Amino acid sequence: GQQVMQIPQYQHVQEGEDFTTYCNSSTTLSNIQWYKQRPGGHPVFLIQLVKSGEVKKQKRLTFQFGEAKKNSSLHITATQTTDVGTYFCVWGSGNTGKLIFGQGTTLQVKP
Amino acid sequence: DAMVIQNPRYQVTQFGKPVTLSCSQTLNHNVMYWYQQKSSQAPKLLFHYYDKDFNNEADTPDNFQSRRPNTSFCFLDIRSPGLGDAAMYLCATSQGQVRGYTFGSGTRLTVV
Numbered sequence: 599g600q601q602v603m604q605i606p607q608y609q610h611v612q613e614g615e616d617f618t619t620y621c622n623s624s625t626t627l628s629n630i631q632w633y634k635q636r637p638g639g640h641p642v643f644l645i646q647l648v649k650s651g652e653v654k655k656q657k658r659l660t661f662q663f664g665e666a667k668k669n670s671s672l673h674i675t676a677t678q679t680t681d682v683g684t685y686f687c688v689w690g691s692g693n694t695g696k697l698i699f700g701q702g703t704t705l706q707v708k709p
Numbered sequence: 710d711a712m713v714i715q716n717p718r719y720q721v722t723q724f725g726k727p728v729t730l731s732c733s734q735t736l737n738h739n740v741m742y743w744y745q746q747k748s749s750q751a752p753k754l755l756f757h758y759y760d761k762d763f764n765n766e767a768d769t770p771d772n773f774q775s776r777r778p779n780t781s782f783c784f785l786d787i788r789s790p791g792l793g794d795a796a797m798y799l800c801a802t803s804q805g806q807v808r809g810y811t812f813g814s815g816t817r818l819t820v821v
Contacts, residue, residue: 631809640799641752643809686751690808696742697801697810699751 602627602689604700612708617677619703621670621687629690630663630670631697636683644672646690677707712736715800715813722790722820730785730816732800741783742810743775744799752799758783790820 633641647663660673687700722728744752758777800813
């Protein structure tokens, strides 16, 4: 079945450094969503990308969808301790929007 | 505020003793999902309801069942919990199209 591969699995950064997580699929994706899950919390929807080459920004977060719609990335500029958590790229499949999760990237930020 | 509410937040059950987890929503979304998330893993879809239509994932054990008596409520029944069923159970809703889900806070199940 459709799989979404995400790397790296873990990332430790110093506060103020940048962070990027990457998501890849072997087949074309109709869309990609990004969620953040804080430790002990639940996934929270961040954004959805649907267009080839789409780039969206939310303050220090930049989301990209590849031209071939097979990859995506999330870049955080100047990380803060509040950015700690696991970031999931997720494909919404089918008419009911069933979510297929990537493995997630867990970000640790050292103050 | 419109939201997805899961009760209880923490649930301890005995090995083999049936347990029910509940989820309610005020979003009036037509699709409700149940996910299982084990430690350091991504959420795994168990099943979902599109309105009253039940959709089971192929690899969801028979031990897990669900009920949706109305639009607002959905229940997850675990008939005979085993130690391997200890996990966070997440309820989520959507309007049925591909857009962002709203997740509840989850129920963390411990099996003793």
